[in-house]
Amino acid sequence: MEGSLKPMDAEQLRENAHKMVDFIADYYKSIESFPVLSQVKPGYLRELLPDSAPNQPESLQDVLDDIRQKIIPGVTHWQSPNFFAYYPSNSSTAGFLGEMLSAAFNIVGFSWVTSPAATELEVIVLDWLAKILKLPNQFLSSGRGGGVIQGTASEAVLVVLLAARDKFLRKHGKRSLENLVVYASDQTHSAMQKACQIAGIYPENLRVLKAGYSSNYALIPEVVSEAISNDFSAGLIPFFLCATVGTTSSAAVDPLFELGKICKANDMWLHIDAAYAGSACICPEYRHCIDGVEEADSFGMNAHKWFLTNFDCSVLWVKERSALIQSLSTNPEFLKNKASQENTVVDFKDWQIPLGRRFRSLKLWMVLRLYGLENLQSYIRNHIKLAQQFEELIGYDSRFEVVAPRTFSLVCFRLLPPPNHEDEGYKLNYSLLDAVNSSGELFLSHTVLSGKFVLRMAVGAPLTEERHIKAAWKVLQDKATDLLSGN
Amino acid sequence: MEGSLKPMDAEQLRENAHKMVDFIADYYKSIESFPVLSQVKPGYLRELLPDSAPNQPESLQDVLDDIRQKIIPGVTHWQSPNFFAYYPSNSSTAGFLGEMLSAAFNIVGFSWVTSPAATELEVIVLDWLAKILKLPNQFLSSGRGGGVIQGTASEAVLVVLLAARDKFLRKHGKRSLENLVVYASDQTHSAMQKACQIAGIYPENLRVLKAGYSSNYALIPEVVSEAISNDFSAGLIPFFLCATVGTTSSAAVDPLFELGKICKANDMWLHIDAAYAGSACICPEYRHCIDGVEEADSFGMNAHKWFLTNFDCSVLWVKERSALIQSLSTNPEFLKNKASQENTVVDFKDWQIPLGRRFRSLKLWMVLRLYGLENLQSYIRNHIKLAQQFEELIGYDSRFEVVAPRTFSLVCFRLLPPPNHEDEGYKLNYSLLDAVNSSGELFLSHTVLSGKFVLRMAVGAPLTEERHIKAAWKVLQDKATDLLSGN
Missing domain, CATH: 3.90.1150.10 (Aspartate Aminotransferase, domain 1)
Structure with missing residues (x-):
């Protein structure tokens, strides 16, 4: 960047961003030529880069050369057509354009007022997607529920666990934390365990129920019922169950309908994690995989996995947004504003862990x-x-x-x-x-x-x-x- | 997007992304022509957009027209030169280029192996920045500490609070959660309160100490000492203090050195939140504002505020990375890999709340x-x-x-x-x-x-x-x- 620092000069941006577009398009064009899994050894980059930041500016050309020669060998190419690991992380032209625009506005959308379009587009697009998935109306923004974009499915399960935890602590008293019990299977994503660690659920109160070959690695309702009833007998408080549609290991589908009945009968929060397979449920022939979602309190899927929306974009719907808001809201003076005080708007800061949030609905809207x-x-x-x-x-x-x-x-x-x-x-x-x-x-x-x-x-x-x-x-x-x- | 769906065709990406670059450069060129604070009324967008997603693709031109006519009126222009609210959220050409490249690779960098360059560049660039800030060597990756990019300062304070909480619970037993006490001032960011809510700290155990006019809105060491000693007398366990360099209300600077001594004497975790003012400390004449950082256990600043790195990029350093890792790690089979098992690499998934993470070091590296x-x-x-x-x-x-x-x-x-x-x-x-x-x-x-x-x-x-x-x-x-x- 030559000359005196104009860090956001429109013409400098234009010139350099056009160069970056070509760099990126060329990357996609040649993506099959790279080893899919990076073959570098631990510590490889330390030897290639200087020990400290430069005092003087360097040229974009030098940086692009370094990306080609030093960074790309250390990249595992998730966008390669030969990437079949984990679950996919879809990039697309539409998603990429949305990311560009979001980075350009560079807003911090904690409250409605900090960019009304960011909040309102998110509400609208999540209603669109809920309708595509034929979620029950209670998950739409028109009632007491609604959708919100989280960074990851880990954050989605954490925020609903916190909402459920606090609902039960309000009822049973703070000291009953030690009695709260969470249910999942040995196929449930590790994000559930991590959420429990964060929320302070006692490790011995996370029931990791066996889901093996006989049930195609899905939770067995009878096993769940029995565990719950044992825990009640022991004076514990069963309060949360995480069911999965498309487990990480084998894409198993838990029996939502039966699990939903169990949760309802025992007054428990049912969360459905459809991070990967939720995307498939936009096809009528796969929609049955989430039959029973009407029994759930919350439902999540990752648009950034298999829905062409660049990472990160994890979509979460809840039936009672007030439960989230009660757990996650703060109201400092420096964020007060007329719209929030009058309670006429959604402030997504109270639906998530962080305060700040990017304008992520743009990319999902553009994909759709x-x-x-x-x-x-x-x-x-x-x-x-x-x-x-x-x-x-x-x-x-x-x-x-x-x-x-x-x-x-x-x-x-x-x-x-x-x-x-x-x-x-x-x-x-x-x-x-x-x-x-x-x-x-x-x-x-x-x-x-x-x-x-x-x-x-x-x-x-x-x-x-x-x-x-x-x-x-x-x-x-x-x-x-x-x-x-x-x- | 005409023709059959090629969601990641290099030439389609090139053509459309060039259009988006011009759209964005034109936006920056005309940014002063928009009201800085959006003047729309709550619900404005619902009336302008259809009720459901389209079945058939629409053209990029139509979407760009909608962005101009429907979205931009609802944007509060954080990049406007007339935006003076909250604290800034800097975009820059360098940061923007980094975001583009990160969106293009679209990796999910939870473990080293999922893109070694993402982890290694982050480690290197955070060492660079630590050196620029003249942080003590204990915060560098070469010892037992290190830096990590979080999404926001809220997540930064949450992860260190969890690390400290669990350190104390290991020592005093899980049931001592009800005795753990956190100290902050009435000028501390609300993220501290929210982190306590999430971590299950009892609300009555968050000491919000008065920091008023007489101390220029900074914490008063004697007030802190007294509160701590009262709490010890009451059988409670003081364990965490959050000091701020550049408070949100008035950019007050807490007296780090004295607070550090107090924390050391009482075996407490000291976190320094320099989200906004940390950036100024790259100038020798402001470095004294973080004198005393050598006494802290963790230190954070937001490169996405005032350091030309597009949102989000909150930088956190800790002296003992093992404390973070003990609180936040999980080790499911499906993520096991040779490099992680051999303990020769950093897996940043264990330093943060989410599992997935974007390649955010690229933008910070490009800014530097x-x-x-x-x-x-x-x-x-x-x-x-x-x-x-x-x-x-x-x-x-x-x-x-x-x-x-x-x-x-x-x-x-x-x-x-x-x-x-x-x-x-x-x-x-x-x-x-x-x-x-x-x-x-x-x-x-x-x-x-x-x-x-x-x-x-x-x-x-x-x-x-x-x-x-x-x-x-x-x-x-x-x-x-x-x-x-x-x-």
């Missing part, structure tokens, strides 16, 4: 408008079809097995150990994963299901096409052949 | 490199000089008074009520604020100090120049004249 619902449905269906194809490929190779039923776009599979040598399965698949990921040609992650080390093929990157699925399978087969032949 | 330290120092000094000029202008108009001493770029002032009518001061200044903000020509916010309603002129937007300060003062004078003459 620039793509339209029908395209978004096709997008989801295409990934599910690709996962199905991958599953079929596995079926043709008797050395492999599919380990858990596939519902969405995740395939859990493994290389079979030699007959009567189940104990070798763990090491075999660990080695297969390592060989595949070290090749740089694709990136998978793993889980353990019923003691088996399992590879997870999560289809869902925007650039993934059939040819990538076939190539991935070829790499897996080749590495398996190497391993089995002792190479 | 594209501007260089000397330019950043001049940038800070220029705003302080402008605030000084504003303060001088007030001095020439005997109808006004400066209410609290100015240290940085915030001026607290008010219109004097008629002699012997102090009771009219509140309404008078409330009305002045309303008149000024309704004009759309500038945006100020307020606070209350010692019962007086006070206007806050926070200089710090990147585009603000001397002419804006003068024009703002002219509007204030004119509105005051109107008010005093009963118009």
Whole structure:
């Protein structure tokens, strides 16, 4: 940046941002040429960068060169069509444009008044999405509920846990914290455990119920009921259950309807975490996976996973927004303003952990408008079809097995150990994963299901096409052949 | 987006992102033409947008037209040179470019392996910034401490509160939660209260100590000592003190050195919240404001406020990273990987509330490199000089008074009520604020100090120049004249 510092000169912005656009478009164009999983060693960057910040400005060209030569080798390319690890993190042109605009306005939207459009667009777009998902009306902003964008599903589960905790503490007294019990399964995301740690729930009062092979890794209502009734008998206070639609390990779907009845009967808060699979429920043929959501107190999905909205954009709906607000509001003098005092507006600061918040609804709005619902449905269906194809490929190779039923776009599979040598399965698949990921040609992650080390093929990157699925399978087969032949 | 859905086609991205760059540069060019504070009424947007998302894609041109006609009127323009409310939220070309690149990579950097460059660049850049601020070596990554980017200062104070809480609960037992006491002043940011709510600290155990006119709104060490000793006598456990450098109301600076000694003597965690004023401490002549930081356990500043790094980027350093990690870590199977298991890397997921995290170090790195330290120092000094000029202008108009001493770029002032009518001061200044903000020509916010309603002129937007300060003062004078003459 030559000359005296004009950090927000419109023409300097224009010139440099055009350069960055080309840099980024070129990155996407060449994305298949990079190892998907970064192959650098810990500490690699320290050796490449100076020990302190420069006193004098450097040129954008120098910085871009460094990004190419020093940063990109350390990037794991989540947008690569050969990224199949964890769950996807979708970028899209629409989402990217929304991020650009949000960064340009650079507002801090804690209260309505700090940018009415930010709050109101969020309310409207979350109503749109609730309607697309056919959520019950109680989750819409017109009643006592509403939607809010959180950064992550971890924050979503935390804020509803806090709302439920405080509701119960108001009823039973602060000292009853030690009696509050949370229910989840051993397939529930670790965010639930972390939320409990933060909220001060006693570790021994988090019931991690077994959800194994027999129930396809879904919670078993009878097991939940029994645990609750035991806890009541022991003088404890069951108050919160987290059900999952699309677990992280195997995309299992908990039986919402039955769990909802149990929660209702026991006056407990039911949260549904559909972080990954919620997106699929925009298709009529998958909507049944969230049947029972009418029984829930809160429901969340990550638009930043499989809905083309750049990270972060985790969408949370609640039936009683007052519960959130009672837990999370503060009202300092320096934030008071007429609109808030008159209670005519939503102040999202009271629905979340942080005070400040970005204008994240822009990107979700742009995704919905620039793509339209029908395209978004096709997008989801295409990934599910690709996962199905991958599953079929596995079926043709008797050395492999599919380990858990596939519902969405995740395939859990493994290389079979030699007959009567189940104990070798763990090491075999660990080695297969390592060989595949070290090749740089694709990136998978793993889980353990019923003691088996399992590879997870999560289809869902925007650039993934059939040819990538076939190539991935070829790499897996080749590495398996190497391993089995002792190479 | 015409044709079949290619949500991440490089050429479509290039074409549309170039359009967005021009849209944004044009926005900055015309930013002074908009009312700074949005003048819309609650619910305005609902009437302008359809009730549901479209089934078919719409064109980018239509969306951009809507942004111009429907969204921008509802935006409060934080980047306007006439924005003087709250504290600033700096955008810059460098920060914006960093946001673009981060959105393009769109990684989810919970663990080192998910993009080694994201973690390593963060560690390096936070060491750079620690050195610029001359923080003690214990805050650098080379020892047992280190820096981490949080979303907001609220999250920063929450994570250190949790680390301290759990350290004390490990020592005194879980049931001692009810005895833990937190200390702050009535000038401390409301984020402290909210963090206590979340962490389950008993509301009656948050000591909000008076910091009034006599101490320039800074904490008084003797008052703190006395409160601590009373609490010990009552069998409580003092464990956490939050000191502020640059309070939200008046930019007061708590006496760090004395508070540090008190915390050390009583084995308490000292957190320093320098969210706003930390940036000024990169200038040698302001560094003394954080003298005493060597006594603290944690120190935070918001690079997204006054350091040209787009929101969000709140920087936190701790002396003992293990305390954070003990409170905030989880280790689910699906995230296990060789690098993490071998303990050779930092996994920032264990230093924060959420699991996922964006590649935020890019923007901070680009700000430091594209501007260089000397330019950043001049940038800070220029705003302080402008605030000084504003303060001088007030001095020439005997109808006004400066209410609290100015240290940085915030001026607290008010219109004097008629002699012997102090009771009219509140309404008078409330009305002045309303008149000024309704004009759309500038945006100020307020606070209350010692019962007086006070206007806050926070200089710090990147585009603000001397002419804006003068024009703002002219509007204030004119509105005051109107008010005093009963118009």
